[in-house]
Amino acid sequence: MGYTDKIFIAGHNGIVGSAIHRALLKKGYSNIITISSAELDLRNQKLVNDFFQNEKPQFVFDSAARVGGIMANNNYPYQFLMDNLLIQNNLMNAALENDVEKFIFLGSSCVYPKMCPQPIKEEYLLSSALEPTNEWYALAKIAGIKTCEAIRKQFNRNFICLMPTNTYGIKDNFDLQTSHVLPAMIRKFHEAKVKSNEPVTLWGNGSALREFIYVEDLADGIIFAFEKNLSDHIYNIGTGADITIRELSSIIQKVVGHEGEIIWDSSKPNGTPRKVLEVSKMRNEGWTATTNLIEGVTETYNWFLENVHHLREMKL
Secondary structure, three states, X not given: OOOOOOEEEEOOOOHHHHHHHHHHHHHOOOOEEOOOOOOOOOOOHHHHHHHHHHHOOOEEEEOOOOOOOHHHHHHOHHHHHHHHHHHHHHHHHHHHHOOOOEEEEEOOHHHOOOOOOOOEOHHHOOOOOOOHHHHHHHHHXXXXXXXXXXXXXXXXXXXXXXXXXXXXXXXXXXXXXXXXXXXXXXXXXXXXXXXXXXXXXXXXXXXXXXXXEEHHHHHHHHHHHHXXXXXXXXXXXXXXXXXXXXXXHHHHHHHHOOOOOEEEEOOOOOOOOEEOEOOHHHHHHXXXXXXXXXXXXXXXXXXHHHHOOOOOOOOO
């Protein structure tokens, strides 16, 4: 591969896709194709096929997906299943038919069973039942993993699946109805700070353990997988280290500068007790995450402050 090879990033406007774009440009790749969902509906097979035939990308990053929190998954199970199946199937089939040299498919740690052993190894996929609150999204992503595996087996093509842990950072979603725990905490503590350090109420008792990766680290790992000839088809990408939600809240409170009380609402669920990825496969290939949580949260909060007036659904 060369720096002028044609690369297509599907979903380049999202938190991960935009980070991949920045990382590629930083490394010197200059022939990058991007197109918005308004210009190309990835759920439409004919449009996707025409796009690939016209553009002839040599490499593809699939970071496009319908995403959302528990409420969205529960309210729109059909869309979360069908939209993601259509998007990834259309991209993979077009990539196969147009001789794409390497295809990077991005999944999620939610593809693994709800109660599987910790830390989570790639081999635990399909070993038991999924978490019901996001099973529609997870099922679609699992189908994507198996499609990549089938293409590798039948056609000997270089299709790689990467499973990121909880991702946060620049261009994150801070909408309290749909955001994940870390950006939601940043917004809650910020709003409480500007309102004379009002108390902040958080769900559960803070005992649940979670793993987080800064999106710039994730993009670095994705580019590493792109440039390296990996031997397997599925790899976890994370830090391999977890932290309690209570510890996370203390870090975010300190970074934001909130000086009020934290109230834990034990009537609300904690969620899965622990969720951390086993990342030795990627580590053995030569890649590890480098940004610590305090640094990552600080960078994310600084971006939030710079963009707060332009973010959709902030309602501040």
